[in-house]
Amino acid sequence: MDRILRGIMRYRVLDRASMVKQFQAVKDNPTPKAVFYTCMDSRMIPTRFTETSVGDMFVVRNAGNLLPHSQHFMDEMTSCEPAGLELACVINDIRHIIVCGHSDCKAMNLLYKLKSKEESNKEQRRISPLKSWLCTHGQSSLEKFIEMNGDFTKPMLFTAETPQRKFVAYIDPENQFCIEDKLSQVILLIYLIHLCTGVLSAGRKKR
Ligand SMILES: [Zn+2]
Incomplete structure (x- = not known):
C-alpha cells in the first residue's frame, strides 16, 4: 500500500x-477507437502494451475475461460486460472490439478445476462468488473444451446462432501450452461468438 x-x-x-x-x-470530443476486454489480472496492463493513452479506448475487465452470451442478459440480472459493449459500440459508435486473454490466468485455472462435480456443486457455488461467476459464464465453454478430448491436432469449429457467423481455429497444434492455457484460448474464441450475440442484442435494443 x-x-x-x-x-x-x-x-x-x-x-x-x-x-x-x-x-x-x-x-x-473524445474519439475512442476500440473497446478492449481483458482479465483483471495484475500482470495485464493493456494501455502499456498497446501504447494507448487518454481517450484512445474503453477497457472492460473482469475475473477471467468472461464475456456472457446475450441469453444471460435480463433486465434485473445483467452484468457489466454487455453494458460496456452497448456504451462503446452503440452510444459511442466504436467499431473495433479486442478480446485479450493471457497465460497462467488464475481464474481459468480454477475454471478447469470446476470440471470436477465436487468443485462445482451448488454448495460450492453458493459460498464462492468466483466459482458461481465461472460456472455461470464459463461452464458451457469448458464442456466444449472437454469434448475435444485432448486432440488439438484437429481444427475446431466455432459457430454462432446464424450460420454466416463461424470460423475455424487450431488450438496450440504444436502442443506448447499447458491444458489451462489451451482452455483459455478456446474460451476466448467462444467469447468472440458471444460478442456477436451481444452486439446484435444491443443493436436491437437501440432500434
Ligand atoms: Zn486472468
Whole structure:
C-alpha cells in the first residue's frame, strides 16, 4: 500500500500537469477507437502494451475475461460486460472490439478445476462468488473444451446462432501450452461468438 501511495504522490508532482493537458485535449470530443476486454489480472496492463493513452479506448475487465452470451442478459440480472459493449459500440459508435486473454490466468485455472462435480456443486457455488461467476459464464465453454478430448491436432469449429457467423481455429497444434492455457484460448474464441450475440442484442435494443 505504501508503494501505491508513494506512486500517487509522485504522479501529482511529476505527471499530473502533462496528463491534465491530455485530458483537456480530448475533454469535449473524445474519439475512442476500440473497446478492449481483458482479465483483471495484475500482470495485464493493456494501455502499456498497446501504447494507448487518454481517450484512445474503453477497457472492460473482469475475473477471467468472461464475456456472457446475450441469453444471460435480463433486465434485473445483467452484468457489466454487455453494458460496456452497448456504451462503446452503440452510444459511442466504436467499431473495433479486442478480446485479450493471457497465460497462467488464475481464474481459468480454477475454471478447469470446476470440471470436477465436487468443485462445482451448488454448495460450492453458493459460498464462492468466483466459482458461481465461472460456472455461470464459463461452464458451457469448458464442456466444449472437454469434448475435444485432448486432440488439438484437429481444427475446431466455432459457430454462432446464424450460420454466416463461424470460423475455424487450431488450438496450440504444436502442443506448447499447458491444458489451462489451451482452455483459455478456446474460451476466448467462444467469447468472440458471444460478442456477436451481444452486439446484435444491443443493436436491437437501440432500434
Ligand atoms: Zn486472468
